[in-house]
Amino acid sequence: MSPFKDVIWNRKIDLIEGHRAKIVSKSGAVYIGYGAFPCVGEDENDEEVDAILFEFDNGGGVTLTENDIDHYEILD
Known part of the structure; x- marks a missing residue:
């Protein structure tokens, strides 16, 4: 049995x-692409935090932490 079965995932x-x-993003940048997979990023204090690798539709990508994201819209 998974220890995560009752976990509510509510982080962006x-x-x-x-x-x-x-x-x-909170800086005003707009990204369109795919939330590829979880990874580790750095926050404003250079501390390691949970993040996501976001791959752009037009190539490339960015690592985003929870605090980097102002708002989002799921497209699929």
């Missing part, structure tokens, strides 16, 4: 994982 990075999405 968890909800974006595995989906095409449009993300607006």
Whole structure:
């Protein structure tokens, strides 16, 4: 039995994982692509935190932490 069966995933990075999405960052940048997989990023204090690798539709990608994301829209 999975220890995560009753966990409610409500972080933006968890909800974006595995989906095409449009993300607006807190800096105002707009990204359209796919929430590829979880990874480790750095926060504003250079501390390691949970993050997601977001791959752009037009190539490339960015690592986003929860605090980087202002809002998002799932596209699929």
